[in-house]
Amino acid sequence: xxxxxxxxxxxxxxxxxxxxxxxxxxxxxxxxxxxxxxxxxxxxxxxxxxxxxxxxxxxxxxxxxxxxxxxxxxxxxxxxxxxxxxxxxxxxxxxxxxxxxxxxxxxxxxxxxxxxxxxxxxxxxxxxxxxxxxxxxxxxxxxxxxxxxxxxxxxxxxxxxxxxxxxxxxxxxxxxxxxxxxxxxxxxxxxxxxxxxxxxxxxxxxxxxxxxxxxxxxxxxxxxxxxxxxxxxxxxxxxxxxxxxxxxxxxxxxx
Numbered sequence: 001x002x003x004x005x006x007x008x009x010x011x012x013x014x015x016x017x018x019x020x021x022x023x024x025x026x027x028x029x030x031x032x033x034x035x036x037x038x039x040x041x042x043x044x045x046x047x048x049x050x051x052x053x054x055x056x057x058x059x060x061x062x063x064x065x066x067x068x069x070x071x072x073x074x075x076x077x078x079x080x081x082x083x084x085x086x087x088x089x090x091x092x093x094x095x096x097x098x099x100x101x102x103x104x105x106x107x108x109x110x111x112x113x114x115x116x117x118x119x120x121x122x123x124x125x126x127x128x129x130x131x132x133x134x135x136x137x138x139x140x141x142x143x144x145x146x147x148x149x150x151x152x153x154x155x156x157x158x159x160x161x162x163x164x165x166x167x168x169x170x171x172x173x174x175x176x177x178x179x180x181x182x183x184x185x186x187x188x189x190x191x192x193x194x195x196x197x198x199x200x201x202x203x204x205x206x207x208x209x210x211x212x213x214x215x216x217x218x219x220x221x222x223x224x225x226x227x228x229x230x231x232x233x234x235x236x237x238x239x240x241x242x243x244x245x246x247x248x249x250x251x252x253x254x255x
Contacts, residue, residue, distance in 0.1 A: 022237075022240055022241050022244050023244060023248075023254055023255075025214065025217050025218050025221065025241065025244075026214060026241070026244050026245045026248050027248070028217050029210060029213040029214055029216075029217050029245075039088075039251070040122070040123050040167040040207075040250070040251070041093065041122035041123045041167065042122060043091045043092065043093075044091070044092045044093070044094075045091070045093050045094075045122040045123065046066075046093070046094045046095075046096065046119060046120060046121045046122050046123075047081070047084060047093060047094070047095045047096070047121060047122070047123045047124075047125070048095075048096045048097075048098060048116060048119055048121035048123070048124050048125065049077040049080070049081065049095075049096065049097045049098070049099060049125050050098055050099055050108070050115070050116065050124065050125065050126050050127070050128070051099055051100070051103050051108060051126055051127055051128040052099055052100065052101060052102060052103045052104075052127070052128060052130070052131050053099070053100075053101035053102060053103075053131075053233060054075060054076070054099070054127060054130070054232070054233060054234065054242075055073075055075060055076075055077050055097060055099025055127055056073055056075070056097070056099035056100055056101045057072070057073030057074050057075025057076075057077065057078065057097075057099070057239070058073040058074055058075075059071055059072055059073035059097055059099070061100075064096070064097075064098065066094040066095055066096050067081075067085060067094060067095055071096075071097060072095075072097045073097065073099075074239070075234065075239045075242075076234060076238075076239040076240075076242035076243040076246065077097045077099065077243075078097070078239075079239060079240055079242075079243035079255065080242075080243040080246045080247055080255070081095040081097065083243065083247055083253065083255045084247075084251075087251075087253050096119060096121070098115040098116070098119075100115075102131060102135075103128070103131060104128070104131045104132045104135065104141065104143060104148075105128055105129075105132055105147075105148055105151040105152050105155065106143075106147070106151050108128065108155055109151065109154070109155055109158075112155065112158070112159075116159065117159070117162050117163065120163060121163070121166060122165070122166065122167060123166070123167045123169065123250075124159065124163075124166055124167070124168055124169065125169035125171060125209075125246070125250070126168070126169065126170055126171065127171035127172075127173065127209075127211075128152070128173065128197075129148065129173030129190075129193040129194075129196075129197060130173045130174070130175065130190070130193070130232055132147075132148045132193065133173075133186075133189055133190055133193055134181075134232065137186075137189075145192045145193065145196065148193060148196060149196045149199075149200070152196065152197075152200055153200060153203070156168070156200060156203075156204045156206075157204075160204060167207075168201075168204055168205070168206035168207070169206060169207045169208075169209060169246075169250050170197050170198075170200060170201040170204075170206040170207070170208055170209070171197075171208075171209040171211055171246070172194050172197055172198070172208065172209060172210050172211045172212050172213075173190065173193050173194060173197060173211070173212075174190070174194075174211040174212040174215055174232075175187070175190045175212075175231050175232060176215055176219065176224040176225075176227060176228045176231040176232075177224065177231065178223070178224045178225070178231070179224050179225050179228060179229060179230050179231030180225075180229060180230045180231065181230040181231050181232060182230065182231025182232065186231075190212075194212055207249060207250050208249075209245055209246055209249045209250065210245070210249070211242060211245060214241060214242070214245045215227055215228070215238075215241070218238075218241055222237075226238075227241060240255070243255050
């Protein structure tokens, strides 16, 4: 029995050894330049995650407290926020999640004073765009790629005007074909939104988190549905993958 168990564990380890870990998947899409741990907020800084259901992840919306598990939901923002509080435990940072399920860019403007500007974040991370396409695709929104770019630029310009010292993070919207909601017909339209997000990140000097590239690498290791059952909302593994990519890209830290 002992020998059989040892053989089983050895075989399992060999199989696992052939797969990339989440940190390795993230590293596989990074620049070859070594990343150093960097700080984009002061000792008593405020970090804010925004925008839609991927960030919302079922959080409570009554108290909306900083550094609070209930107020963060169960998605990548919770994992990334927890890592921030761990890595920077010597600092009095406040981490907020103000994502709201279903939001498109124009809806952010309607709540931006309360859910962003009044919080005075030192670091703002935005992931927006998939609803702008998805809701247009299913006939529930009359948006266009031009409207997405125009509204997004206005929002970022307003934010920089009101908070000139803010550090911006723009995350790449993503979609995984071969899942319950996403097929290959999504790829080219979604790429237009990704191109706009990248363009605006350069225009406003923001850090760009390449989520699509990270997921494209991940699906070489496990099926798309493993990382996101519907191709838009991440699974547990997908949420960890996103948080790892965010931490490594934005702050140079391993989660």
